[in-house]
Amino acid sequence: MSDTKKQEQTSTHKIGIYLWIWGLLFVLSFFSYMVDWYQFQGMLRWSLILIFMFLKAGLIMAFFMHLFWERYALVNVLLWPMTAIACFIFLMVAEFEYTVFTRIFYFVVGG
Amino acid sequence: MSDPKIEGYTFKPGFKGMAQDTGSDQTMFKGVHWGKAMMWIFLLSDTFIFSCFLISYMKGRGSTLIDWPNPSEVFGLHVFGVDVPLLLIAIMTFVLITSSGTMALAVKYGYEKNKKMCGWLILFTALGGLTFVGMQAFEWSKLIHEGVRPWSNPFGAPQFGSFFFMITGFHGTHVSIGVIFLFIYAYKTFKGHYDEGKRGWFTTIKGDYVEIEILGLYWHFVDLVWVFIFAFFYLW
Numbered sequence: 001m002s003d004t005k006k007q008e009q010t011s012t013h014k015i016g017i018y019l020w021i022w023g024l025l026f027v028l029s030f031f032s033y034m035v036d037w038y039q040f041q042g043m044l045r046w047s048l049i050l051i052f053m054f055l056k057a058g059l060i061m062a063f064f065m066h067l068f069w070e071r072y073a074l075v076n077v078l079l080w081p082m083t084a085i086a087c088f089i090f091l092m093v094a095e096f097e098y099t100v101f102t103r104i105f106y107f108v109v110g111g
Numbered sequence: 112m113s114d115p116k117i118e119g120y121t122f123k124p125g126f127k128g129m130a131q132d133t134g135s136d137q138t139m140f141k142g143v144h145w146g147k148a149m150m151w152i153f154l155l156s157d158t159f160i161f162s163c164f165l166i167s168y169m170k171g172r173g174s175t176l177i178d179w180p181n182p183s184e185v186f187g188l189h190v191f192g193v194d195v196p197l198l199l200i201a202i203m204t205f206v207l208i209t210s211s212g213t214m215a216l217a218v219k220y221g222y223e224k225n226k227k228m229c230g231w232l233i234l235f236t237a238l239g240g241l242t243f244v245g246m247q248a249f250e251w252s253k254l255i256h257e258g259v260r261p262w263s264n265p266f267g268a269p270q271f272g273s274f275f276f277m278i279t280g281f282h283g284t285h286v287s288i289g290v291i292f293l294f295i296y297a298y299k300t301f302k303g304h305y306d307e308g309k310r311g312w313f314t315t316i317k318g319d320y321v322e323i324e325i326l327g328l329y330w331h332f333v334d335l336v337w338v339f340i341f342a343f344f345y346l347w
Contacts, residue, residue, distance in 0.1 A: 012222045022212035029208055033201045036183050036346055046347070053342035057335055064215045064331045066324075072125065073132035074140060074148075078155055085162045092166050096173035103176055 013069075021063045028056050144321045147328070154332045157285075161336050164281065165343055168274045180266030182345050186250070200345045203246050204337065207286075210239025211334040214327045221305070221323035229323060230300040236330065237293035240286050247283045251276075275344070282340055285333050296326050 032052040035045060062068040067075055122142060123131055132139055140148045172179050183196035190198065217232035254275070258265045261273040299305065300323070308317035 012219050015216070015219065018212065018215045018219060022208070022215070025208045025212070026205070029201075029204050032342065032346060033197065033204070036197050039183075049342050049346045053338055056338045060211065060331055060335050060338070064211060064334075065328055071122070071132060071140075071143075072129035074143070074151065076129060077139075078151060081155060081159075085159070085166075088162070088166055089169070092170045093173070096170045099170075099174035100176070103174070107176070 017063060021059050024059055025056055028052050028059075032056075144319075144325070146316075146325050147321060150325045150328050154328065157332065157336075161278075161281070161339070164274075164278050165339060168278060168344065171270045171274060172268070175268040175270055177268040179268050180264065180271050182347070185254070185266055186345060197345060199246060199250055200341065203243055203250075204341055206239050206243050206246070207334050207337050210236045210243070211331055213239065214330045218324045218327040221300070221320040224306065224320065226300060226303060226306060229320075230297050233293055233297040233300060233323070233326075237290050237297060240290040240293060240330075240333075244283060244286050244290065247279065247286075251279075278340060278344060282333070282336055285336070289330050289333050292326060293330070296323065 029052075032049060035048045035052070040048060067078070122128055132141070135141055186198075186200050187194050187196045188198040189195075213232045214236045217229050217236060220228040220232060259272045259275070261276055263269045264272045299309075299311075299318070303309075304311075304318045305320045305322065308319065310316065311318055311322070
């Protein structure tokens with residue numbers, strides 16, 4: 001067993017995969033900058049921003065932070081709490097819509 | 112991934128391993144370096160802090176009736192007689208991604224016990240981080256000079272300033288702390304502390320190249336947060 005331990009510690013991933021991910025991150029960042037450069041507006045802009053953001057975040061987490069190769073227990077411990085954040089986002093979207101509604105309502109109708 | 116062996120324990124991959132891990136005796140993540148597990152837990156809690164900042168920013172921006180300042184104009188630069196939108200932010204993004212890439216390679220060379228490459232790459236990462244912080248300082252002073260304050264600004268909704276200083280300031284603090292540790296770890300790598308197994312501060316555990324990976328996790332996280340700030344604060 002001590003042999004396998006040694007092997008595990010010295011075995012690394014090929015340099016190519018890091019360079020590929022690095023290059024992809026550059027390209028994706030360039031694309032997301034182009035979204036602003038060409039001044040896309042509305043749903044197109046927001047969806048493009050989100051797509052590039054999630055792709056970049058996914059690549060960084062999966063390959064640079066090695067989550068792709070990690071044990072499932074760790075991956076699950078990290079990713080499930082994110083659903084709480086998603087819930088919080090939905091709650092706060094409802095909240096700001098309500099705030100906007102009351103502000104407009106009272107500015108128009110008055111106290 | 113470093114897996115110090117535990118007597119009478121073999122790790123199973125896949126969902127079986129997950130069930131075994133979460134239902135295991137005494138400790139979870141058996142065989143994972145404790146520093147790595149704790150760094151992940153810390154990063155998870157840090158994710159929640161940054162999420163709270165970004166969500167409160169979303170709430171503030173969504174509920175104001177005054178127009179939000181246009182980020183591509185506010186953060187634009189005037190170079191060679193042309194107005195380039197978001198130029199500084201784009202350069203900062205590329206610098207941070209570059210440093211993230213060199214850090215990933217440093218972790219790789221660390222596990223291969225290639226002391227020189229690992230050390231130089233960490234040093235390069237630190238310089239990238241330093242450049243980033245420098246450009247952020249320039250950006251802050253530029254905006255402060257233009258009259259942006261946490262309570263008001265000349266461009267639009269007054270909430271802009273407080274969210275800007277809070278979010279980028281907190282991220283910049285993370286980068287600065289990371290840079291300090293990168294310099295320390297570069298020194299320790301060049302000195303060969305991880306080859307000799309020299310002990311660090313406050314610990315009786317021997318030094319190992321897994322520490323480079325733990326530092327790398329933190330640095331990649333800083334880059335990860337910037338991806339979200341870049342998307343939501345600067346591009347949206």
